[in-house]
Amino acid sequence: xxxxxxxxxxxxxxxxxxxxxxxxxxxxxxxxxxxxxxxxxxxxxxxxxxxxxxxxxxxxxxxxxxxxxxxxxxxxxxxxxxxxxxxxxxxxxxxxxxxxxxxxxxxxxxxxxxxxxxxxxxxxxxxxxxxxxxxxxxxxxxxxxxxxxxxxxxxxxxxxxxxxxxxxxxxxxxxxxxxxxxxxxxxxxxxxxxxxxxxxxxxxxxxxxxxxxxxxxxxxxxxxxxxxxxxxxxxxxxxxxxxxxxxxxxxxxxxxxxxxxxxxxxxxxxxxxxxxxxxxxxxxxxxxxxxxxxxxxxxxxxxxxxxxxxxxxxxxxxxxxxxxxxxxxxxxxxxxxxxxxxxxxxxxxxxxxxxxxxxxxxxxxxxxxxxxxxxxxxxxxxxxxxxxxxxxxxxxxxxxxxxxxxxxxxxxxxxxxxxxxxxxxxxxxxxxxxxxxxxxxxxxxxxxxxxxxxxxxxxxxxxxxxxxxxxxxxxxxxxxxxxxxxxxxxxxxxxxxxxxxxxxxxxxxxxxxxxxxxxxxxxxxxxxxxxxxxxxx
Amino acid sequence: xxxxxxxxxxxxxxxxxxxxxxxxxxxxxxxxxxxxxxxxxxxxxxxxxxxxxxxxxxxxxxxxxxxxxxxxxxxxxxxxxxxxxxxxxxxxxxxxxxxxxxxxxxxxxxxxxxxxxxxxxxxxxxxxxxxxxxxxxxxxxxxxxxxxxxxxxxxxxxxxxxxxxxxxxxxxxxxxxxxxxxxxxxxxxxxxxxxxxxxxxxxxxxxxxxxxxxxxxxxxxxxxxxxxxxxxxxxxxxxxxxxxxxxxxxxxxxxxxxxxxxxxxxxxxxxxxxxxxxxxxxxxxxxxxxxxxxxxxxxxxxxxxxxxxxxxxxxxxxxxxxxxxxxxxxxxxxxxxxxxxxxxxxxxxxxxxxxxxxxxxxxxxxxxxxxxxxxxxxxxxxxxxxxxxxxxxxxxxx
Numbered sequence: 053x054x055x056x057x058x059x060x061x062x063x064x065x066x067x068x069x070x071x072x073x074x075x076x077x078x079x080x081x082x083x084x085x086x087x088x089x090x091x092x093x094x095x096x097x098x099x100x101x102x103x104x105x106x107x108x109x110x111x112x113x114x115x116x117x118x119x120x121x122x123x124x125x126x127x128x129x130x131x132x133x134x135x136x137x138x139x140x141x142x143x144x145x146x147x148x149x150x151x152x153x154x155x156x157x158x159x160x161x162x163x164x165x166x167x168x169x170x171x172x173x174x175x176x177x178x179x180x181x182x183x184x185x186x187x188x189x190x191x192x193x194x195x196x197x198x199x200x201x202x203x204x205x206x207x208x209x210x211x212x213x214x215x216x217x218x219x220x221x222x223x224x225x226x227x228x229x230x231x232x233x234x235x236x237x238x239x240x241x242x243x244x245x246x247x248x249x250x251x252x253x254x255x256x257x258x259x260x261x262x263x264x265x266x267x268x269x270x271x272x273x274x275x276x277x278x279x280x281x282x283x284x285x286x287x288x289x290x291x292x293x294x295x296x297x298x299x300x301x302x303x304x305x306x307x308x309x310x311x312x313x314x315x316x317x318x319x320x321x322x323x324x325x326x327x328x329x330x331x332x333x334x335x336x337x338x339x340x341x342x343x344x345x346x347x348x349x350x351x352x353x354x355x356x357x358x359x360x361x362x363x364x365x366x367x368x369x370x371x372x373x374x375x376x377x378x379x380x381x382x383x384x385x386x387x388x389x390x391x392x393x394x395x396x397x398x399x400x401x402x403x404x405x406x407x408x409x410x411x412x413x414x415x416x417x418x419x420x421x422x423x424x425x426x427x428x429x430x431x432x433x434x435x436x437x438x439x440x441x442x443x444x445x446x447x448x449x450x451x452x453x454x455x456x457x458x459x460x461x462x463x464x465x466x467x468x469x470x471x472x473x474x475x476x477x478x479x480x481x482x483x484x485x486x487x488x489x490x491x492x493x494x495x496x497x498x499x500x501x502x503x504x505x506x507x508x509x510x511x512x513x514x515x516x517x518x519x520x521x522x523x524x525x526x527x528x529x530x531x532x533x534x535x536x537x538x539x540x541x542x543x544x545x546x547x548x549x550x551x552x553x554x555x556x557x558x559x560x561x562x563x564x565x566x567x568x569x570x571x572x573x574x575x576x577x578x579x580x581x582x583x584x585x586x587x588x589x
Numbered sequence: 590x591x592x593x594x595x596x597x598x599x600x601x602x603x604x605x606x607x608x609x610x611x612x613x614x615x616x617x618x619x620x621x622x623x624x625x626x627x628x629x630x631x632x633x634x635x636x637x638x639x640x641x642x643x644x645x646x647x648x649x650x651x652x653x654x655x656x657x658x659x660x661x662x663x664x665x666x667x668x669x670x671x672x673x674x675x676x677x678x679x680x681x682x683x684x685x686x687x688x689x690x691x692x693x694x695x696x697x698x699x700x701x702x703x704x705x706x707x708x709x710x711x712x713x714x715x716x717x718x719x720x721x722x723x724x725x726x727x728x729x730x731x732x733x734x735x736x737x738x739x740x741x742x743x744x745x746x747x748x749x750x751x752x753x754x755x756x757x758x759x760x761x762x763x764x765x766x767x768x769x770x771x772x773x774x775x776x777x778x779x780x781x782x783x784x785x786x787x788x789x790x791x792x793x794x795x796x797x798x799x800x801x802x803x804x805x806x807x808x809x810x811x812x813x814x815x816x817x818x819x820x821x822x823x824x825x826x827x828x829x830x831x832x833x834x835x836x837x838x839x840x841x842x843x844x845x846x847x848x849x850x851x852x853x854x855x856x857x858x859x860x861x862x863x864x865x866x867x868x869x870x871x872x873x874x875x876x877x878x879x880x881x882x883x884x885x886x887x888x889x890x891x892x893x894x895x896x897x898x899x900x901x902x903x904x905x906x907x908x909x910x911x912x913x914x915x916x917x918x919x920x921x922x923x924x925x926x927x928x929x930x931x932x933x934x935x936x937x938x939x940x941x942x943x944x945x946x947x948x949x950x951x952x953x954x955x956x957x958x959x960x961x962x963x964x965x966x967x968x969x970x971x972x973x974x975x976x977x978x979x980x981x982x983x984x985x986x987x
Contacts, residue, residue: 394897397791397794397795400791401791401792401794401795404788404791404792463896463897463898464796464896464904465795465796465797466794466795466796467794467795467796467799467906467955468794468897469954469955469969470790470794470955471954471955471967472966472967474967475601475602476601476602477599477600477601477602478599478600478601478602479599499599499600516597517597518597523597524597524598524599525596525597525598525599526598526599527598527599527600527601528598530601531965531966532965533965533966533967534961534963534964534965535952535960535961535962535963535965535967536961573602574599576601577965577966577967578966579966
């Protein structure tokens with residue numbers, strides 16, 4: 053064990069050094085790690101990999117293929133062992149816990165043995181995190197190249213003391229958190245379903261209640277604070293009290309209910325799918341008559357089923373998030389990003405108009421009435437029965453006509469006639485000296501001055517360029533101005549001085565011992581720069 | 590050839606920042622003066638940064654703006670009926686903001702001076718760069734104002750003179766004075782920010798906004814021809830020859846005007862207008878009589894605008910030139926098409942040319958300022974001139 057701990061410690065320090073070297077640019081804390089050469093580092097990483105792989109192999113031999121149920125059970129066991137702070141123990145029934153614990157301590161029942169075995173197993177599996185974590189670290193360090201363009205920003209984020217205090221990235225912690233969340237997300241998904249039910253009028257009385265509450269908030273915003281307090285008092289605290297101290301006011305449930313509510317039958321938007329509040333409060337069963345094991349098993353099956361369902365819901369909501377982020381991206385970089393200038397301008401002008409209008413008329417409007425009427429009418433219009441009728445009333449052709457008008461407005465009411473960006477491009481027309489002093493032969497049109505310091509000239513190769521001006525292309529996103537031609541820059545003294553070149557000037561040419569060149573300039577135009585793009589595109 | 594497959598793209602001209610050091614080429618007196626000027630330049634630069642909202646911390650100008658608005662509240666006449674407490678609070682906030690504003694500007698100035706003293710003295714290049722910076726910002730501010738009002742220097746005093754009574758009227762009847770000042774403070778302080786400028790540029794893309802603007806300021810370059818100096822005193826034509834005396838035989842001269850016109854037309858076409866006919870020489874010959882005519886040229890411009898999807902069409906904007914115009918420089922006047930116009934020529938006029946001669950398209954920018962004879966990205970409008978000469982019989986000499 054001691055050996056293991058030692059090797060682990062070494063590994064950690066090597067890894068720490070690696071990570072520090074990779075992302076943090078700060079000297080590693082230990083002087084030992086400082087001396088680690090690249091070769092040592094490589095060996096250390098490789099040995100840690102081998103070790104991790106070996107451990108993983110040993111554990112996998114011990115454990116069978118893990119099913120979701122096993123996984124869940126294992127998690128329950130670990131979480132039970134972790135939460136040994138007695139939070140869930142009922143202080144009114146302390147005597148029972150004490151009895152139970154003394155019994156388990158006294159007799160080594162097979163059940164307890166089994167439990168201990170599982171716990172041991174889970175402790176062992178906890179070790180497999182090394183492998184995953186190492187893999188992750190390795191992945192990060194290979195993903196991040198030395199010349200990472202945003203490396204500085206990344207380093208800043210890594211060095212941020214607030215972030216440093218938090219947990220480091222670990223696949224196991226991530227998976228653990230996911231597990232815990234998944235078991236507890238049931239409430240959240242229930243809430244989501246509840247909201248959908250309210251909006252789609254499948255629970256009409258609930259919808260009307262919600263509207264009434266929202267109207268109250270509209271007229272007096274302090275209800276925004278009062279209603280949650282009311283919920284805590286009467287939705288959580290009072291039911292908990294009733295649960296513990298039943299007021300014995302329960303009546304016999306009738307076998308069949310007669311009669312219907314007018315509101316419900318008038319406003320129902322669909323079948324109210326069976327909705328039972330999730331059984332997330334575990335009843336403490338004091339009934340000694342039933343078989344404890346059976347109850348426990350039934351409970352476990354139910355819990356693991358819920359776990360799977362929650363996992364599916366989580367996945368679905370993540371898919372929804374992905375598609376939402378995609379459409380957000382489309383809006384930010386497309387519609388609002390001047391990708392289509394007509395549309396973005398129209399959007400901006402419409403927004404500005406609305407803004408000004410609201411600003412001007414807002415003091416004259418009773419916003420309480422407007423917002424509550426708006427809410428009610430919105431909810432009424434999205435009622436399934438009314439919505440279909442409305443859709444029939446608003447004809448498809450009319451919609452298309454409206455769309456056409458919109459496109460026409462975008463086409464003719466928005467003018468994109470700003471003067472374009474004007475820049476100049478330059479070329480050097482290079483001539484090579486012949487045998488006679490006045491004998492010059494044309495070499496190339498190039499962007500390089502091709503002075504004696506030019507790398508191409510040092511390599512004794514012609515500079516990159518073309519033989520005719522027609523082959524020259526404008527820079528990307530720019531286009532030539534058809535009304536301008538290539539012009540010779542006659543001020544050779546100035547442009548050579550700007551480039552720190554000091555050679556002889558012969559009219560518009562700059563002459564050195566082998567070559568002479570003159571500068572050509574032409575106007576290029578660009579209406580707009582390229583639109584913004586997300587960094588990952 | 591591998592070079593042909595790869596497109597060769599020329600490089601944009603970069604501004605070469607490496608200039609020769611000015612230290613040794615500048616007279617010491619100039620350097621000394623510039624050195625003395627440096628703190629003022631820095632302070633002015635800081636002020637301009639706030640005015641253009643281009644400082645590092647954008648929240649600061651906003652806070653200054655709020656402080657200014659609060660300080661303007663001081664100008665309200667205390668109204669004790671509204672409430673003693675409200676007035677006291679208002680005044681207190683106003684005074685405090687005013688004090689904070691004054692103190693913060695003083696603090697800035699003092700800190701600039703102190704840091705200059707503590708740091709090593711600036712090089713001449715530093716000073717010149719700051720000066721260029723200040724100059725650039727001032728120029729931008731001037732451009733912003735000029736783009737909105739098209740102001741020339743001489744117009745400014747006229748504008749102040751005209752706007753004073755308007756201000757007085759507004760403050761007396763429409764708005765309270767301090768509210769009016771507040772609006773102006775906000776407007777002036779925000780106007781040079783890039784947000785405000787961008788917003789205005791985007792608004793300018795809307796046809797309706799332009800229409801509204803030209804409704805207030807008058808149509809672009811529109812001038813009824815009587816007022817337009819270039820087109821001339823009520824004339825729609827260009828005079829090519831004021832008076833040309835053409836020798837004709839007596840018989841011809843006696844013909845009625847309509848037939849005489851046909852004869853003259855043939856004569857002028859054959860002999861050419863440019864061929865100078867000396868009136869004295871010809872009229873001395875007694876056997877023939879002479880007719881004096883005025884030769885003019887009609888020039889009608891056909892105008893088009895480029896639309897992103899449709900290309901060049903006659904679909905023009907409501908405030909600009911119409912499809913056919915008589916144009917003289919920036920001034921224009923709506924006109925009918927050449928073919929419609931040729932029917933409506935007065936009786937005493939005769940066409941000299943057989944038909945209208947089209948010229949090349951002249952490509953212009955959005956404001957009908959010529960760019961060149963080729964279509965390019967900078968061209969949004971174009972116009973083509975149709976010309977035809979005509980003449981009119983001024984007098985007949987027997």
